[in-house]
Amino acid sequence: MDITKVSLKELRKALDDKEISAAELAEEYIGRIKTADAEVESYITVTEEQAKIAAEQAQKLIDDNKAQPLTGIPLAIKDNICTDGIRTTCASKMLENFVPPYNATVIEKLNGQGYVLLGKTSMDEFAMGGSTQTAAFSKTKNPYDTGRVPGGSSGGSAAAVSAGLAPAALGSDTGGSIRQPSSFCGVTGLKPTYGRVSRYGLIAFASSLDQIGPIANSAEDCGILLNAVAGRDEHDATSAGVPVEDFNAKIGQSIKGMKIALPREFFGDSTDDEVKQAVTAAAKEYEKLGAELVDCSMSSLKYAVAAYYLISGAEAASNLSRFDGIKYGLRGEGRSFDEMIRDSRSRGFGAEVKRRILLGNYALSSGYYDAYYRKALALKQQIIKEYNDIYAQADVILTPTAPTVAYRIGEQETDPVKMYLADICTVTVNIASLPAISLPCGYNADGMPIGMSLVGKRFDEATLIQTADAYQRNFTVMPNKFRA
């Protein structure tokens, strides 16, 4: 069995049928990581020893016929999700040696199923960026072309899945951080509705926008992971008390009569022609499957990037004020308390994180608060209204995930404004708290993957998975060299 070519369901069957043991499966992945990750750099920490122990424990459950969907399944976890006793760095010098004394709720839930942790994946520092090149260590490369970025901020998780260094992974998405790297690396990534998954133990970037979600090889695999981690959590008051359904329950159901909206602003001049062509061709495929395409508009899209950076910057400035070098994290020097805090933060944070903190404090400071922060909140309300108007006439929305394919390392990530503008296709989803899934819909002339996003109504992840799966059944993935 080629483990990189099978689904989570097939891995489950192989484990249950004793075609492979949990230990053998973990060993195969660890072996692949040892061979390929020097080039991809998707992991910050590989947890070989813990994987062996977890696989043994999982095998007992399998042998006792007590296996759950993820028992013995190896997974990679983004390095901003706290893992008890395992270093969690946020790809920052600030947390280079931070070992959490507790697990995030998603980790507790995965442990409850007996999953096997392969390691912690790289990311943009504190999840701020779209290239994984702001990471203080393990600047991940794109498996389709290692001279290009994997996207970000969950670039390590997306690249690990894409290169076959994990069958699936968890990432987090504040403004596109699951979907855009999934698009760049040719895999499937699902950003759940805000509140669907507990944020307890996710190191906070922007609390009203952050959400943990799966990155995998298919919509169905994403659904299996979401089934495992979703649900109300008493440790997170914003986790919704909405019943958790089987997110894969609608897979295979016809999409005949489904209304798919295409907001024309997402197909404007800032989106590359080859991306527009691929997404438009995918829309035509949906039409062939019986869906009805609906032309629509989102007029406030041109203000969305600014609104997103003002809101997320303000929340980041507040959230990151906890990093003072006292209780944990890099401790600087200074004769006074104030000097020590400033030295800790100045040495611990990288350039992009500092820019976001400065921007956030600017937007919140006296004299600017109404002009920037409150205006951004007004735009948030307007964007929600525009989404509601579209959903009055459609079931899902189809857009490109990113205006371009993955770009070359060094080409764009040194210009913050250029980087921010590249988030245009993803940020409105977080602003409106909606679920969205990115899946590959083609490849450009250089063989780089192109992604499209389906955006759903709140808490309707099942329809997104159904719709994405309907397309994936007829789509052929072009493997990269690590999986050829």
Next chain:
Amino acid sequence: MDIKTIDHLCELSKLNFTDDEKQKVMEEMSAIIELMDTVKEIDLTYDDTKDNNSITYSEVRKDAAKPSYPTDRLLSNTEPQDNCYVVPKMVE
């Protein structure tokens, strides 16, 4: 955006920059604020009464005493003395 504003933001953000770095930060922040200024073009007013209507807040958990995390584990990411965090003098 001028050096005075950058100094003020550094104070709010508890960050230090060298003079050369400050110049670069000022240029970058000017370009970023120019992008943020686009929000001023649109005539919209924030309605506090509809605040966060897209977020579902769940019932908060009961205010009941529970065992805490062990102190030694909570202090394991620093160099404690006598179960306390050690900081430089706050008052001379």
